[in-house]
Amino acid sequence: MKKSIFEIIENRSIAKDVCLMRLTGDTSAITAPGQFVNIELEGFYLRRPISVCDWEYGVLTIIYKVVGKGTEKMSAMTAGEKLELLTGLGNGYDMTLSGERPLLVGGGAGVPPMYGLCRRLTAQGKRPTVILGFNTAADVFFAEEFKALGANVIVTTVDGGVGVKGFVTDAMKELEYSYFYSCGPEPMLKALYNASATEGQLSFEERMGCGFGACMGCTCKTKYGNKRICKDGPVLKKEEVVW
Amino acid sequence: MNTKVNLCGVELQNPVIPASGTFGFGYEFTQWYDINCLGAISVKGTTEKERFGNIQPRIAEAPSGLLNAVGLQNPGIEAVLAHELPELRKVYSQPIIANISGFSKEEYVKSCALADADENVDLIEVNISCPNVHAGGMSFGTEASSALEITKAVKAVCKKPVIIKLTPNVTDIASIAKACEDGGADGVSLINTLLAMRIDLKTKKPLLGNVTGGLSGPAVFPVAVRMVYQVYNAVKIPIIGMGGVSSAEDVIELMLAGATAVQVGAANLKDPCACRDIIANLPKAMEKYNITDLSKITGGAH
Ligand SMILES: Cc1cc2nc3c(=O)[nH]c(=O)nc-3n(C[C@H](O)[C@H](O)[C@H](O)COP(=O)(O)OP(=O)(O)OC[C@H]3O[C@@H](n4cnc5c(N)ncnc54)[C@H](O)[C@@H]3O)c2cc1C
Ligand SMILES: Cc1cc2nc3c(=O)[nH]c(=O)nc-3n(C[C@H](O)[C@H](O)[C@H](O)COP(=O)(O)O)c2cc1C
Ligand code: FES
Numbered sequence: 001m002k003k004s005i006f007e008i009i010e011n012r013s014i015a016k017d018v019c020l021m022r023l024t025g026d027t028s029a030i031t032a033p034g035q036f037v038n039i040e041l042e043g044f045y046l047r048r049p050i051s052v053c054d055w056e057y058g059v060l061t062i063i064y065k066v067v068g069k070g071t072e073k074m075s076a077m078t079a080g081e082k083l084e085l086l087t088g089l090g091n092g093y094d095m096t097l098s099g100e101r102p103l104l105v106g107g108g109a110g111v112p113p114m115y116g117l118c119r120r121l122t123a124q125g126k127r128p129t130v131i132l133g134f135n136t137a138a139d140v141f142f143a144e145e146f147k148a149l150g151a152n153v154i155v156t157t158v159d160g161g162v163g164v165k166g167f168v169t170d171a172m173k174e175l176e177y178s179y180f181y182s183c184g185p186e187p188m189l190k191a192l193y194n195a196s197a198t199e200g201q202l203s204f205e206e207r208m209g210c211g212f213g214a215c216m217g218c219t220c221k222t223k224y225g226n227k228r229i230c231k232d233g234p235v236l237k238k239e240e241v242v243w
Numbered sequence: 244m245n246t247k248v249n250l251c252g253v254e255l256q257n258p259v260i261p262a263s264g265t266f267g268f269g270y271e272f273t274q275w276y277d278i279n280c281l282g283a284i285s286v287k288g289t290t291e292k293e294r295f296g297n298i299q300p301r302i303a304e305a306p307s308g309l310l311n312a313v314g315l316q317n318p319g320i321e322a323v324l325a326h327e328l329p330e331l332r333k334v335y336s337q338p339i340i341a342n343i344s345g346f347s348k349e350e351y352v353k354s355c356a357l358a359d360a361d362e363n364v365d366l367i368e369v370n371i372s373c374p375n376v377h378a379g380g381m382s383f384g385t386e387a388s389s390a391l392e393i394t395k396a397v398k399a400v401c402k403k404p405v406i407i408k409l410t411p412n413v414t415d416i417a418s419i420a421k422a423c424e425d426g427g428a429d430g431v432s433l434i435n436t437l438l439a440m441r442i443d444l445k446t447k448k449p450l451l452g453n454v455t456g457g458l459s460g461p462a463v464f465p466v467a468v469r470m471v472y473q474v475y476n477a478v479k480i481p482i483i484g485m486g487g488v489s490s491a492e493d494v495i496e497l498m499l500a501g502a503t504a505v506q507v508g509a510a511n512l513k514d515p516c517a518c519r520d521i522i523a524n525l526p527k528a529m530e531k532y533n534i535t536d537l538s539k540i541t542g543g544a545h
Binding site: 216 | 295301304309461514516
């Protein structure tokens with residue numbers, strides 16, 4: 001975990017109410033896809049937790065949905081502006097369990113961490129299938145970027161505007177996969193938990209006081225005891241989840 | 244320049260103490276800085292038995308602060324003494340303050356006696372903000388009579404200094420503090436969080452799972468200054484001041500109001516290095532306000 005200043009390189013809209021921000025700074029504390037950063041915003045007491053979409057030496061990419069005042073403020077920021085981040089938060093996905101043909105499922109604002117995970121899995125020679133779930137065609141982002149990584153990509157929209165009509169679970173019925181990784185709204189995670197044929201990992205959200213394990217604000221029950229989503233999560237294994 | 248203070252007979256290298264509930268059991272903060280720079284640490288509130296705490300959501304934002312409804316999640320006094328404090332002692336050699344909560348007099352007495360007998364505990368802070376299950380759920384700390392009763396009972400089983408932690412959710416905090424002094428308390432600490440609430444406009448329902456929560460952070464700092472000032476007028480025992488402290492200047496202000504030492508809560512959550520930076524900035528702030536000995540400024544505003 002590290003606290004340091006990042007500078008915005010770009011910040012642009014990529015879908016309805018969704019922005020991509022790239023920043024330069026010290027990314028050395030980020031060790032696994034699925035970890036998150038906690039962003040200090042002027043005028044707000046609490047930091048905003050956002051998943052790492054992707055990172056490399058000195059460059060961090062995040063994708064965020066504008067849902068309230070804090071993310072609205074972020075969306076108005078421009079290149080050259082600086083942000084203070086806590087980096088390297090959370091456990092992230094365990095890639096050693098993926099098998100040869102992992103299934104990656106992202107829903108809405110849960111799509112971003114799947115990208116950094118997918119890039120690393122394909123680099124290891126794995127052949128992931130990616131299901132990206134959205135509400136409408138206007139919400140869709142990053143389908144092409146996942147394809148460019150060489151993944152087999154399926155888009156679902158609730159209204160059928162593009163891709164498969166329905167939910168992510170409607171697209172996975174005929175699929176064969178060795179393991180699954182997921183991030184998205186809780187109803188999606190629960191449906192996936194029930195529909196999945198293999199073991200897997202699910203990333204959860206909770207309102208956070210600190211983001212680094214100090215306040216017990218984010219605790220949930222698991223089969224392996226109480227876990228802080230910010231520190232012992234956000235990624236939980238399917239076998240330990242208690243709904 | 245002197246930053247040392249004496250808190251109930253225990254010497255602190257400086258008056259800055261992370262507040263209970265905002266610093267876990269301390270040792271995880273070694274990932275951010277060397278915690279041996281702290282005056283002392285008040286560890287997470289501990290009850291006799293393990294507690295999961297309240298349902299989610301437990302955190303809500305406020306202008307200049309936050310609401311929490313964690314609900315005293317802790318592994319229970321025995322686990323804290325057997326595992327958490329030894330873990331902290333491996334990386335930390337300054338004083339440790341055990342923070343004890345309970346829902347009955349018997350529970351307070353049991354936990355405090357265990358903490359008192361533990362070699363890792365230097366001082367005992369007794370949080371009397373919990374609802375009294377035997378008396379209809381009113382918090383022990385909202386009535387002078389029950390504050391007195393708990394203080395006496397705990398003092399009877401403790402050799403170490405006992406500091407009673409007061410809730411600000413009362414009409415006259417000075418009279419509660421006086422009751423604690425009468426009961427034999429070695430000190431009082433204040434303020435705990437202010438009872439508060441938020442409503443989610445999207446769902447039109449209370450935002451916190453527990454409906455209400457406790458407000459803390461810079462928003463409550465002037466309330467803390469006022470209450471420490473009033474309590475200083477009412478008692479002779481040392482006061483630990485807290486509520487919204489975020490800078491070395493805030494430390495000095497609360498000490499002038501009457502605090503011997505100061506706790507820092509919410510600021511640790513916003514910035515994990517907050518206490519380290521406040522301590523590092525103390526000498527500069529002292530110089531700016533012509534203070535050479537911090538231990539001499541307590542109550543200076545009176
Ligand atoms: C581990 C983690 C990773 C996340 N990753 C992403 C991501 O990659 N992209 C993305 O778009 N969103 C992500 N979120 C959700 C994101 O944190 C919230 O959408 C954001 O904090 C909303 O801030 P706001 O000021 O716009 O909204 P407001 O509703 O005004 O925020 C008020 C308060 O509630 C908190 N809050 C509101 N919604 C959420 C939420 N869903 N989860 C946690 N706290 C919330 C805010 O942090 C703030 O403290 C993630 C959340 C967590 C916990
Ligand atoms: C997340 C959180 C958890 C807390 N838990 C405890 C606790 O277990 N015991 C206790 O005595 N006070 C607890 N408090 C209260 C603080 O110790 C402190 O009295 C209060 O927050 C005011 O200080 P601040 O404004 O600096 O945060 C908690 C506060 C917060 C924010
Ligand atoms: S948000 Fe503070 S412990 Fe998780």
